[in-house]
Amino acid sequence: MLDLVPILAGTLAAGTPLIFAGLGELVTERTGVINLGVEGMMLIGAVAGFACAAETGMGAGAGLLAGAAAGMGAALLFAILALSLAANQAACGLALTIFGVGLSAFIGQHYVSYSLPGLKPWDIPLLSDIPFLGKVLFHQDFVVYLSIIAFGIVWWVLAKTRLGLLLKAVGESPEAAHAIGYPVLAIRYGATLFGGAMAGIGGAYLSTVYTPLWVENMVAGRGWIAIALVVFATWKPARLMLGAYLFGGVTILQFQAQALGINLPVQLLAALPYAATIVVLVVISRDRKVLQMNLPASLGKSFLP
């Protein structure tokens, strides 16, 4: 008989790195900055998190913090080039990814074939006793809960606060925001660094919790999927959550395919999340009106006042 609990619970965990990286990129893009370096930032976060957890023995929690700091450092490189020097944002992001792939492999060389203890799930009192749902939703590692809290905060800030308004205003019209005295560059720096920290956490989650061992290039395109998710989400956090779990589900599918009676070779199943990303992009991009409803008007454009 098909057991849905591991499939659904696994979906939540597989979606978690995408939520962190995706939320970070969403906030960055809302201020008009597109950072295509998410894959690189995630890899740098992943290797920093792994190294920290392996060297200090302080566990995944410390690894996540180190990942956040490293991701932020990587984002700073991008910001100096793309914001202060007004270089082409797409090219800078690409450079960051190429750099991140190299740097993480270089540092990670020492950790090939190491493994970490990982994290035990936390049972949320009472809620985890609910039949079925309790095992799916409330028997997870703490990072999964953290990702949901992060979602709540990002949603609240963007929708309900003055800061959110300011972020969006900078993304809509940096000229206007500058003219009325807002520090456009500082806000863009802040959002970009936030995006880096979130991508770093997403990467560190992969290397310290999700598969707690170091494998070269272990982010495996999730950074790019996170960027695609922001488009899919039409720059709205709630839709991003939905998208991340959808992709988490597709990822889990390859491990559960046999149980589900899907008889495809493993390699073709592994290609599914990437193919699904293309399909989703096509579906969402077809209608220009939907796509442009929340598209930050200055996305990708440099601003030198």
Added chain:
Amino acid sequence: MHLLEPRAHPSQLMKWLSPLIAIALMLITGSLLFLALDKNPIEAFKVFFIDPLTSSYGWGELLIKASPLILIAQGLAIGFRARIFNIGAEGQLIMGALFGGGIAITFQGMTGWWILPLMVIGGAIGGALWGALPALLKTQFNAEETLTTLMLNYVATFILLYMVNGPWRDPAGMNFPQSIMFDGSTLLPILIEGSRVNASVFITLFAVFAFWLFTSRSFLSYQLEVGGQAPAASRYAGFSAKRTVWFSLCISGMMAGIAGVGEIAGPVGQLNPNISPGYGFAAIIVAYLGRLNPIGMVLSGFLMALLYLGGEAAQMSMQLPAAITGLFQGMLLFFLLGSDAFIENRLRRRAGAKPA
């Protein structure tokens, strides 16, 4: 924080000096890195950049590594000039290798002068198809080519893995995921005895000439550039932005596909999961570093090939991880973008002073 202001007249000379500045900065940063690793930087640079070129074998290796990079970059540059960001050359290379490799496997053991040309044509078609897919998605469904081409890299990689693990696995290959070794009529002829330099160099040479002719002499090239940079203006003038997308993605896919055949019918000699050490991505840097100029890209292609060779040498004689090549490549692109920023812009005369 506002360091820069746009220049009225960006310098043409600086446009060409900028790559040299970037290279210099990469070397300086590289020295610091070697120092941090407790290696003598001068010794390290000798190993990295000089030693590979002290033998004729080394020069041959340089040639066969530069050749695919230059070939792919020529195709990519057509798209980049038209603002079509194809970052899927790696997947297009793999698809070309799969199509060409499929032909090689089909005709293994047969002799005939037509087999190799057929493989090259097959590779061109495979790569072009893999480039046409994102073109279709962009022109019909408005899907960004940046993301679709990138995703197709992963899809192509998994198709390759499937083929070498499944239908095309060598039955006598000790269970390794690889195809049979190609030989005879399915291998490109070696040009220089004792090296691995093969006839694919001629394809690259021909391509450089053709692309030089195309970009410097043809009206179509101008149309493409306008079509990508100002779709509205080009529509007014009767050019089609859609045609620009199709043409640039198909042509760059084709070049990457041919480069893929060059690898499997040349130095690699079979289909296996490691047919490309990231040539598709490195070619992006080659294109930018060479200023999207057909001749400039030849120079930058050789530099990037040297980085690969140096990385291998450093791995063998200094126990440095091969990943150091990627690190240098990334730094190079960073510095290039940074130094380019000072061509378009200049430092504000008084820091912090705001124009009235």
